Amino acid sequence: MSILIQLLLAFLSTIGFAILFSIPKKSICKSGIVGALGWITFYIISIHLNSYTSATFFAAIVVGILGELMARYYKKPATVYIIPGIVPLVPGAGMYYTMLALVSKDFYTAINKGTETFFIAAAISLGIIISTSLSRSIKRMKHKN
Amino acid sequence: MxxxxxxxxxxxxxxxxxxxxxxxxxxxxxxxxxxxxxxxxxxxxxxxxxxxxxxxxxxxxxxxxxxxxxxxxxxxxxxxxxxxxxxxxxxxxxxxxxxxxxxxxxxxxxxxxxxxxIKNYSPRLKILFGSMACAFFSLLFGGTFLDFLSTYMISLIVLITINKIDRFKMTFFVNNFIGATIASFLSVISTKIGFGQNMDIIIIGSIMSLVPGVAITNALRDTISGDFISGLSRGMEAIFSALAIAFGVGFVLNIYLRG
Incomplete structure (x- = not known):
């Protein structure tokens, strides 16, 4: 049940970001689906593996691959689907907790949270890199044949 | 000829x-x-x-x-x-x-x-939906209904202010700094008067409309395509936007925790 609620909330949240970035009207719903599935991946994996970093990594891969597939199918730029889906994964919370620990002079927690934030950002990068290069190499292979 | x-x-x-x-x-x-x-x-x-x-x-x-x-x-x-x-x-x-x-x-x-x-959506609609995104995000992070409401109003104010100060053509750094400062300041106030319940969730939700999601995505996609100069400069943009937000939040928290 809680998964369904999370799915719905993530869908609505991604739609909001999609309109903030002014994506084409017909793509709003699809980008919401991409974002919701990405968030659900994050949610499930973060519960089971208890690690935000790997959860973000897999979520970014899901968003990237789904975005590339949608882009191919509907003939739109892939960023239209990827950008709204990535925004909820950006570690705003990590940034906040790092800053909170820093200003309260709790340097141990600050380092802890800071490294986690950094690694979450790196995980997003890695996820997008993998999905994008995968789709590029498939495109090149098809070109050759 | x-x-x-x-x-x-x-x-x-x-x-x-x-x-x-x-x-x-x-x-x-x-x-x-x-x-x-x-x-x-x-x-x-x-x-x-x-x-x-x-x-x-x-x-x-x-x-x-x-x-x-x-x-x-x-x-x-x-x-x-x-x-x-x-x-x-x-x-x-x-x-x-x-x-x-x-x-x-x-x-x-x-x-x-x-x-x-062409304007796909009016600025008003963009602001309304942008703050809706932040508000639902605060629910995703385990906020209550009151947190949802205060995040919605705070991000509304943040987005309107950023739209207004955009006319002065300040840099993205100043924009993000001001946005994050307003977001955390209003979150502190709303929890003080008892309207919001979890200050951290409200702050996290309201700074979400400022985070450099586009810069991160484009920086990476540029780097993979071999456009290293663009990748580096967009990466710089992402890092400095994040720093501006962190400074803004830290600035307010510092005053709040001292006083």
Missing amino acids: DKSDNKRKEAKNLLLLSTLAGKIMLKNGAETYRVEDTIERICKSRMNIKYADAFVTPTGIFVSLEYDGEMMTYLIRVKNIKIDLNKIDLVNQFSREFVNSNMPTDEGIAKLKEINK
Whole structure:
């Protein structure tokens, strides 16, 4: 049940970001689906593996691959689907907790949270890199044949 | 003589058209390789242009093409990037249409200028939905209904303020800093008066509309395509936007925890 609620909330949240970035009207719903599935991946994996970093990594891969597939199918730029889906994964919370620990002079927690934030950002990068290069190499292979 | 002059003018127009298309895409947050690709495709689609090349960075476009043994080069500087993914899609469609038809260049330029004017959503709608995104995000992080409401109102105020101070043409750093400061200041106040319940969730939710999601995505996609200069500069943009937000939040928290 809680998964369904999370799915719905993530869908609505991604739609909001999609309109903030002014994506084409017909793509709003699809980008919401991409974002919701990405968030659900994050949610499930973060519960089971208890690690935000790997959860973000897999979520970014899901968003990237789904975005590339949608882009191919509907003939739109892939960023239209990827950008709204990535925004909820950006570690705003990590940034906040790092800053909170820093200003309260709790340097141990600050380092802890800071490294986690950094690694979450790196995980997003890695996820997008993998999905994008995968789709590029498939495109090149098809070109050759 | 007249005929060749006309053709030369047509080639010049083609160059103008392709850079205009590139400028619209780059200004609205397209990746570098897409801009370069579009410009080259448009240039090579016409007449006897054998050579056309584009070099695009996030802050400028250089295009040159060879027509009848003569090199023509055009350079434009691109400032203040705004995100409007709809325009990227429209220019993308336009370039496909232009390449596959015999559209005259004048008509093409007129069409591009029209695309540049299109507003997909009104600024008010964007602000309303942007704050909705932040509010639902606070629920995702385990906020209560009151947190949802206060996040909605705070991000509404943040987005309106950022829209207003955009006119003064300050840098993205100042914009993000002010946005994060307002967001955390109002969150502190709303928890103080008992309207919001979890201060950290409200702050996290309201700074979500400022986080550099586009810069991160584009920086990586540029780097993978081999556009290292664009990748680096967009990565710099992402890092400094994040730092500005962190400074803004830290500034308010510092005062709050001391006083």
